[in-house]
Amino acid sequence: MLTIQEFQDAVYAAFRSTTNTPVYMTYDPAWYDAREAEFFTFGISKIQVHSETLSPNGYQYYSSVIFTLTLYSNPVQDQAEMIDNITNTVLSAADKAKIAIAAMEVDALTYDNTLHRFHISANFTINWLMKRTY
């Protein structure tokens, strides 16, 4: 049993051990221009609580979390290569963390004028059971 923070840390650790590319948390204050030419950012985008049920010791919630992993790169790589990279990174990390990917969407490659980097995001859903004791 893990807290949300511990669960996020476990998935984050799985990413860091899966890829040689640096992985930053989305709220990491490190200035983008000071970062490597290619890096990932990772964080929770959304938590959805689907239903609440009562159990003898507390409440149970069937829930899901949507994580977003974004690959930033400058200069640009081939889009197909970046899609391949981000998709394999997500699936390998999930395999390493022994969690099932319920759904995943990979966005198109875009350019961010402020960050001066091309980036592509993978939004993936993991289902979990959340328990809260009285």
Add this chain to the structure above:
Amino acid sequence: MAADISAIPPRAFIVTLGDLTFYAAQWAITGAREYRETGGATGTCFLTNSCQKARKITLSGWLSFESDPADLVVTLDTMMMNQSRFAFTLRGIRIIGAVLTEYDISEKAEEGLLPCTLTLVTTTTFTLAS
């Protein structure tokens, strides 16, 4: 109040029927007892005969379009023809004397997965697998 998270791991419900191993993605079991109702002279309802109906086990999963379903369909058809009886364990439930009563495999040209549903019935009481 602490929130404890347990993530759903990658899993399948693996069932072995003779030489066939089926990786079910979902399952359902139905049990029912049927009662005969009879009206009395004063209009009261009496329950007379009853019986435990056969337990129905439904296993659902998918095959990929690359795999040829012919072998599977022929195997299932033979199992049904021969009324083969199977013993297997599903989520810690020991099921014995199960016969295949229905299989359903379909394919759509635009989809890459072939839904596959197997229905088995047994009159034998379930026990815990040890």
